[in-house]
Amino acid sequence: MSVTGGMASREALMRVLRQGRHHLPVSEALRSGLICAAPAVLAAVLSEPLLCWAAIAAFWTCLSDEAAQTPHLRVRYGLAFGVLGGLVSACAIAAARVPWAAVALTGGVAYVGALIRTRGAGPGLRALLLVTACAVSASFPVRPWPAPMEYAACFFGGSVWAVVCMVGLWQYSDAHRARRATFAYLYAVSSFLRRLGDVADQYASGESLGRSGLRSRLDVMKHVVDSVPSSRDTCGVWRANGERIVALLAGLETLLTGNTPGKARAAGPLLAPTLRHLAELFDLRADAVRRGLPASAAMGGTLGGLVGQVRRGLRRAAAEPLAQDDSAWVRACAALVLSLVRVTSRPGATVRDSVTGLQPAGGDAPVIDGKGLAASVVEEIRAGGSIARYACRLSVAAMVAVATVHFTSIEQGYWLVLTALFVVQPTVSQTVKVSALRVAGTVLGAVAASLVALIFRNPVLEALSIIPLATGTFVARGLSYVSYILFLTPHFILVAHLGMPAGSPWMLAALRIGNSVAGAIVAVLISLIAWPEWEARKLAPLTSAAIDAVCAYLDAVRNAASEERAVAWQVEVARRNACVSIDRLDALASAMRRELIWSRRRGKRVSELVWHLRRLVGIAAPFECIAATLPEQERRRIALLASSCMRWLRGSRAMYRFLEPTARVPGTPLHHFLQVSERRAAESAKFAGAMYSELAQSGSRRNGFAAG
Numbered sequence: 011m012s013v014t015g016g017m018a019s020r021e022a023l024m025r026v027l028r029q030g031r032h033h034l035p036v037s038e039a040l041r042s043g044l045i046c047a048a049p050a051v052l053a054a055v056l057s058e059p060l061l062c063w064a065a066i067a068a069f070w071t072c073l074s075d076e077a078a079q080t081p082h083l084r085v086r087y088g089l090a091f092g093v094l095g096g097l098v099s100a101c102a103i104a105a106a107r108v109p110w111a112a113v114a115l116t117g118g119v120a121y122v123g124a125l126i127r128t129r130g131a132g133p134g135l136r137a138l139l140l141v142t143a144c145a146v147s148a149s150f151p152v153r154p155w156p157a158p159m160e161y162a163a164c165f166f167g168g169s170v171w172a173v174v175c176m177v178g179l180w181q182y183s184d185a186h187r188a189r190r191a192t193f194a195y196l197y198a199v200s201s202f203l204r205r206l207g208d209v210a211d212q213y214a215s216g217e218s219l220g221r222s223g224l225r226s227r228l229d230v231m232k233h234v235v236d237s238v239p240s241s242r243d244t245c246g247v248w249r250a251n252g253e254r255i256v257a258l259l260a261g262l263e264t265l266l267t268g269n270t271p272g273k274a275r276a277a278g279p280l281l282a283p284t285l286r287h288l289a290e291l292f293d294l295r296a297d298a299v300r301r302g303l304p305a306s307a308a309m310g311g312t313l314g315g316l317v318g319q320v321r322r323g324l325r326r327a328a329a330e331p332l333a334q335d336d337s338a339w340v341r342a343c344a345a346l347v348l349s350l351v352r353v354t355s356r357p358g359a360t361v362r363d364s365v366t367g368l369q370p371a372g373g374d375a376p377v378i379d380g381k382g383l384a385a386s387v388v389e390e391i392r393a394g395g396s397i398a399r400y401a402c403r404l405s406v407a408a409m410v411a412v413a414t415v416h417f418t419s420i421e422q423g424y425w426l427v428l429t430a431l432f433v434v435q436p437t438v439s440q441t442v443k444v445s446a447l448r449v450a451g452t453v454l455g456a457v458a459a460s461l462v463a464l465i466f467r468n469p470v471l472e473a474l475s476i477i478p479l480a481t482g483t484f485v486a487r488g489l490s491y492v493s494y495i496l497f498l499t500p501h502f503i504l505v506a507h508l509g510m511p512a513g514s515p516w517m518l519a520a521l522r523i524g525n526s527v528a529g530a531i532v533a534v535l536i537s538l539i540a541w542p543e544w545e546a547r548k549l550a551p552l553t554s555a556a557i558d559a560v561c562a563y564l565d566a567v568r569n570a571a572s573e574e575r576a577v578a579w580q581v582e583v584a585r586r587n588a589c590v591s592i593d594r595l596d597a598l599a600s601a602m603r604r605e606l607i608w609s610r611r612r613g614k615r616v617s618e619l620v621w622h623l624r625r626l627v628g629i630a631a632p633f634e635c636i637a638a639t640l641p642e643q644e645r646r647r648i649a650l651l652a653s654s655c656m657r658w659l660r661g662s663r664a665m666y667r668f669l670e671p672t673a674r675v676p677g678t679p680l681h682h683f684l685q686v687s688e689r690r691a692a693e694s695a696k697f698a699g700a701m702y703s704e705l706a707q708s709g710s711r712r713n714g715f716a717a718g
Contacts (some may be wrong), residue, residue, distance in 0.1 A: 013696050023211060033321070035555070036485060037376060039482075039485040039526050041176070042069075042176075043476075043478070043479075043484065044477060045068055045171065045175045045482035046072060046172075046476065047065070047070040047476040048064070048065075049061050049064040049065035049068055049171065049471065050062055050065040050504075050505055050508055051246060051470065051474060051476075052260060053065065053473065053509070054469035054473040054508055054641075055470060056537045059508060060160055060161070061164060061643070062505050062506070062508050063164040063165060064164040064165065064168030064171070065168060065505050066165075066168070067095060067166075067167075067169050067172075068168040068169065069697040070091075070095070070142075071091055071172035071409075073175055074132070075172075085173055085177050088169065088172065088176075088177070091139075092166040092169025092170055092173070093164065093166060094140050095140055095169060096109045096161075096162035096398075098143055098147070099143050099147040099162055100156075100158035100159060100161060101141075101144070102144045102145070102147035103150060103157055103158040104155075106109070106147075106149075106151075107152055109416040112148040112412060112416065115148065116144055116409055117143055117405045117406070117408055117409040118405070118520050119144045119145075119147065119404065120141045120144075120185055120401075121401045122137075122401075123137035123138060123140055124386045124404040124405070125397065125398065125401045127397050127401075128388065128397050130145075135151040138431070138432075142432070143432060144430055145408050146424045146427055147161065149411075149415040149416070162382050172312050172541060180370045181401075182313075183239065184238040186240050186243075187234055187238065189241065189243035189244060189299055191227075192231050192245040192550050193230040194227055194229040194230070195231040195252065197296050199259065199292045200225050200289040200293045200296065201289075203285050203286070203289035207286045207661055208283045208286050209266050209278065209280035210281050210282040211278065215488060221256075221259070221260060221589070221624075222593045223255060224256060225320050225589060227637040230254045231245070235248075236249070244299060251353050254634070255350065255353055255632075256631075256674070257631035257634045258349050258631070259348050259350075260627060261631050264437070264628030264687070265342055265346070265686065266343075277327075277330075279322075280326075281324075283323050284320055284347060285347070287319045287323060287667060288350060291316045291317050291320070294316065294354075295354055300687040317354075317355050324348070327344070328340055328341060338685055339686050342685070342686045346632055348548055349632075354407070361561060371653040372383065373519065376639045384610050395545060396436055399541045399543060400543070403540045406536050407431065407536040408427070409576075409703065410430075410536065411529060412427055414426065414532070420528075422506075422518065422522055425522050425526060426525040426532070427529065428502075429452070429526045429529025430532045430536075431533070432448065433533035437539070437543040437544070438538060438542050440542060441533055442534060446530075448491075449493060449494050449523075449526055449527055449530050450492060450495075451491070451492050451495025451499055455495060455500045456499055456518075456522045457519060458499075459503035459504055459507075459519060460518070462500060463504065473504075476504055479497055479504065480497075481600060485497075495595060499522070500658070503519070503522060506518075545602045545603055549602070552594055553616075554596070554702070555595075556588075557659050557660075557702050558700060559584075559587045559590075559592075560623055560627060560659060561590045561624060561660070562584050562587065562652075563584040563627065563630065564586075564630060564659075566584040566646070568648075568656075570633070571633060571646075571652070573645065583629060585627065585630075585631060591635060592620060594625065595619070595620055596617075596620045598616075598618065602616075618697070619698055620689050622693075622697045623694070623698055625690060625693040625694045626691055626695060629693070646686065648684065651684075654692070654695075655692065655695035656695075658692065658696045658699045659695050659698050661699045
């Protein structure tokens with residue numbers, strides 16, 4: 011790595027230490043950790059192991075809580091979760107006397123619970139946790155009456171405790187949530203710019219820069235800010251500018267990596283320092299949002315100094331003796347960088363500059379139909395959809411796991427059941443991936459839990475050690491699945507050890523690891539045998555959907571550049587739909603690599619298609635922001651280019667005359683962006699169109715590219 015690269019790495023590390031913690035929900039995670047640990051500490055103090063079931067119920071209640079909901083809904087959902095969890099726990103423990111009854115009960119609850127996924131991620135998670143409570147209870151050793159009622163009371167009590175603490179005693183203001191979501195978005199923008207700087211310096215790859223993650227942060231920020239009207243003074247301007255920033259960043263990414271996948275231009279190092287200074291500008295704005303300063307607040311000389319550094323860096327890059335093509339490329343990048351500088355230096359002034367019209371508040375929120383739960387479930391079953399097939403697989407896996415525990419007398423068998431339920435996913439490839447991550451996280455977590463149990467031999471100290479583990483679980487939940495499991499496993503093992511203190515910590519760790527491996531094997535086998543869902547069958551429809559979405563976006567850009575000026579939020583929604591469709595196609599290609607029926611040749615072609623579609627969107631995105639500032643002649647040219655790309659995407663021919671490399675328009679630096687981009691746009695559109703025609707001629711959308 012170069013000296014510049016080493017300095018950039020040190021700066022990035024200092025930035026993470028200084029600011030990185032603020033975009034993580036540390037305070038909320040600590041609150042949840044204390045709530046989850048309190049029943050376990052009480053169990054250790056009173057020597058009452060049954061209270062550990064209340065600790066697990068409190069953890070699951072915190073895990074399923076949606077902070078964005080109103081307090082009334084949070085209380086309602088939390089209490090309903092406690093009542094249903096206590097009910098299914100009592101029924102499962104009572105049915106454990108008759109193994110086949112416990113197996114049948116678990117299968118029925120798992121099937122119904124999986125179908126709740128039709129109502130969205132939040133209800134689906136709560137239902138899966140209720141299924142887990144039932145299956146785990148059914149795998150406990152047989153207990154005499156009144157054990158079912160005691161377990162039900164503890165589960166309900168743990169849920170009530172969590173709800174009272176989260177909603178009644180310990181809340182964070184809505185304004186705080188909005189500021190944190192906005193800070194997280196601006197921090198992600200700065201991180202994206204720093205990665206672009208690394209790519210420009212040519213010591214980092216241009217692949218997987220994280221544009222989809224940036225868009226996810228934007229969606230969260232918009233949803234939270236829209237739900238908190240009081241945050242408009244501090245966060246509203248960034249909510250309004252969010253799509254504009256993403257569009258400009260997409261254009262910058264395309265310019266930097268638009269020659270070949272993963273390779274930047276030779277002139278890139280000239281712009282790397284400027285991109286890092288621009289990242290510092292966004293860091294400055296993010297820190298102001300975190301402190302609650304309005305967007306119009308004066309930032310002192312720091313802001314002006316950074317803006318000056320960015321402008322001087324652009325002038326130095328433009329003054330370098332470069333080849334004509336590289337010079338036009340540098341000026342094209344400069345046009346987008348200056349637009350981003352304007353957003354950071356005068357954010358309020360840029361809201362009105364792009365295409366006319368603003369999206370109504372909450373326009374990005376998913377529209378949920380008015381059907382009731384029963385109607386949506388019945389419709390899914392009749393249609394034989396993916397969720398209905400997933401429900402069948404989950405039901406079979408739950409019954410097999412519980413039956414294995416009952417008829418083989420496996421020690422700590424509930425861990426096998428727990429793993430099987432969480433590993434089964436809607437598709438084979440997802441199940442294989444999650445099973446590997448789950449087992450890896452369980453091994454590391456079990457070792458960590460054993461070390462904690464050996465160090466803290468006092469039950470109270472062991473219970474207190476749950477606080478950092480539970481806190482880490484909630485913090486790591488939004489980072490990665492492995493880190494989440496790494497904290498979750500020792501947390502659960504320690505709670506279980508307090509509830510059933512039998513055997514040495516290392517023996518318990520070995521049992522947990524063995525049961526996790528067995529549960530993962532059960533889940534993978536069921537996914538392969540029972541109504542397997544192969545990703546390869548989705549390739550043709552997802553490819554067509556991605557091309558259709560990109561065409562719709564190009565049509566919106568064409569309207570924005572021509573006389574039929576589109577409303578801004580309609581263009582933004584079209585771009586977002588195109589990006590989401592491309593991300594789905596990319597995720598599909600990644601998932602299919604884990605399937606045996608997938609061929610490497612087709613995998614490479616789909617990856618190339620994804621890259622070309624992303625490049626096409628990245629070229630079109632900045633035109634949303636700069637079209638209004640271009641002369642009428644160039645706006646007509648943008649509209650013609652968009653129309654031609656739409657025809658090429660459909661596999662048709664189009665007549666388009668490119669700008670000559672020698673063409674110069676003094677005083678219009680944005681002209682260079684069009685000059686540099688139009689040939690790339692045509693190349694990408696023609697490549698995607700060729701693949702679209704190949705799919706259309708295959709005559710079978712059902713099989714797609716499944717046969718390699």
